[in-house]
Amino acid sequence: MAKANLLPVLLLLLSLSAAVSVSAHNITDILAADPDYSQFNDFLSQTGLADEINTRQTITVLVLNNAAFSAAAGSHPLSVVKNLLSLHILLDYFDNTKLHQITNGTTLSTTLYQTTGTAHGNVGSVNITDLKGGKVGFGSAAPGSKLDSTYTKSVKQIPYNISVIEISAPIIAPGILTAPPPSADVNITALIEKAGCKTFANLIASNGLVKTFQSTADKGLTIFAPNDEAFKAKGVPDLKKLTNAEVVSLLQYHAAAKYLPIGSLKTTKGSVATLASNGAGKFDFTVSVAGDSVTLHTGVDSSRIADTVLDSTPLSIYSVDSVLLPSELFAKSPSPAPAPEPASAPSPSPRLAPSPSPLPASPPAPAGEAPGGAPADAPSAAAERSTSGKSDGVHVKASAVFTVTVTALSAFVISAVLS
Known part of the structure; x- marks a missing residue:
């Protein structure tokens, strides 16, 4: 009976030992999967906002495709583009479900632009309103602003860490495009x-x-x-x-x-x-x-x-x-090689009895083979680091201490079950 009770615990420990923890997200990798976001992605890196996004635990990025972004960014200096991009980075998590379940149908969300200290009042916030009929509108929270942008599609979600969603047009706050560099x-x-x-x-x-x-x-x-x-x-x-x-x-x-x-x-x-x-x-x-x-x-x-x-x-x-x-x-020129030491006359050595002939050398191992369990059989570091599909833009690692602890507990429970 005791063994039967231990079996669920054993299964739980085994599943925990195989688990990994999501340690970070990478907005650059996420957006790199779609070339239509290349300009938005490039300017996130140029302005340093990509690093800011990657250090945040809960964030939503309202991404624009190349056509929509270039129409707004134009030839503005980098400082202005950074302010514009900052207004599209929400300090909260919004996915498709949450956007259509907004309490009272409308909410204001703080953005990275609000944290710069240059946004007064609600200029650094975004108005999100459920327009019903499947539409969600976005606009500046500044008084008198219109909801000129709408939710287009979901790009990537890592609940409740980062959400990337596409909107139809840039959100323009009053004065954001006219600030001098x-x-x-x-x-x-x-x-x-x-x-x-x-x-x-x-x-x-x-x-x-x-x-x-x-x-x-x-x-x-x-x-x-x-x-x-x-x-x-x-x-x-x-x-x-x-x-x-x-x-x-x-x-x-x-x-x-x-x-x-x-x-x-x-x-x-x-x-x-x-x-x-x-x-x-x-x-x-x-x-x-x-x-x-x-x-x-x-x-x-x-x-x-x-x-x-x-x-x-x-x-x-x-x-x-x-x-x-x-x-x-x-460039430093290479150091000259040291001059060879003068050869000295060999000193006479006593004669030694001839040693027995060595055994014939064993034939070389066939090329490409390695004994079982050799390091060549282990997965390469590159293979272990590689990710694909839905894991793009996610950095995953297992806690060594956690893994060792759970493994030890698993061994203890297995021993108890088998005894």
Whole structure:
């Protein structure tokens, strides 16, 4: 009887040991499954909003197809596009069922735009109204606004973590498309100089790069300014020995033509192109992260981000503790191989009795075979990480401690059942 009572417990433990926990979602992966959302997806990454979405536990993204999004975003600067996108990110979970079961038929939902501090009143909220007949309308919660957009279809849901739904038209809050870009009033050289990077500020000014930086900033720019001590460090080349073109390339190498807030830098994969890049794999660098420390690697040296000077979409400025040296200008030549040591005369050695002939070598194993249980039989790391179908955009992992604990309990219960 006791064994029979233990069987349900055993089954429960076995099912728990096979379970995994959803640890995160990835909006970039979710939208990448449909090319019709490519522009919306691309700008989520450019503005850093993709990282913001991925860190939220409960969120709804009102996505627009390429035609609808381009009609609204147009040629607006990145800061304006970010505000527009932020208004389409709800800090609540809405799926098809919930949209058609809204209490009293209408509700206001807070958006990421409301958290910026620049949205006054209900400008940063969205009005969601069940229009009946299967239609749901969306519009700005600002007084007098119309419900100019409607629910089109469901794209992806991970209850009650993230919901992605398509709407027919962009939600436009009063004044959201007319805000001037923050970079228009930013004195880049003054900010860099004040941050202890006077040498770098003087160099970009004397080489005519201030105008380039200022014009690029409207569409997205990140500057890595070495502090004054960095130019005094041992190993930094004498800039006077470089041509004018090389100095300009070196300075351009300290800027990327995209907005990279610290959160985006921490999740950067692969190489980052710079203003000096003139082809794939040219004048780029990679990023590594250790805790809160972010380091840039050039292939010649590395530099740690020391401080954030400015983070205001679409412009980021950081101070770094070393001058970034691109391999295209400062590649280290390979060290010469050590000279061979002079051969010394061999010392006489005593004669040894001849040893027995070794046994014939065993024939080599057939190609492609491995003994059972060998590591080659285990699934590859890539295979274990791969996901497909409805799991797109979901990061899944099992808790090691949880798994070991449940496995141990399962073994205990099995032992009890069999005894």
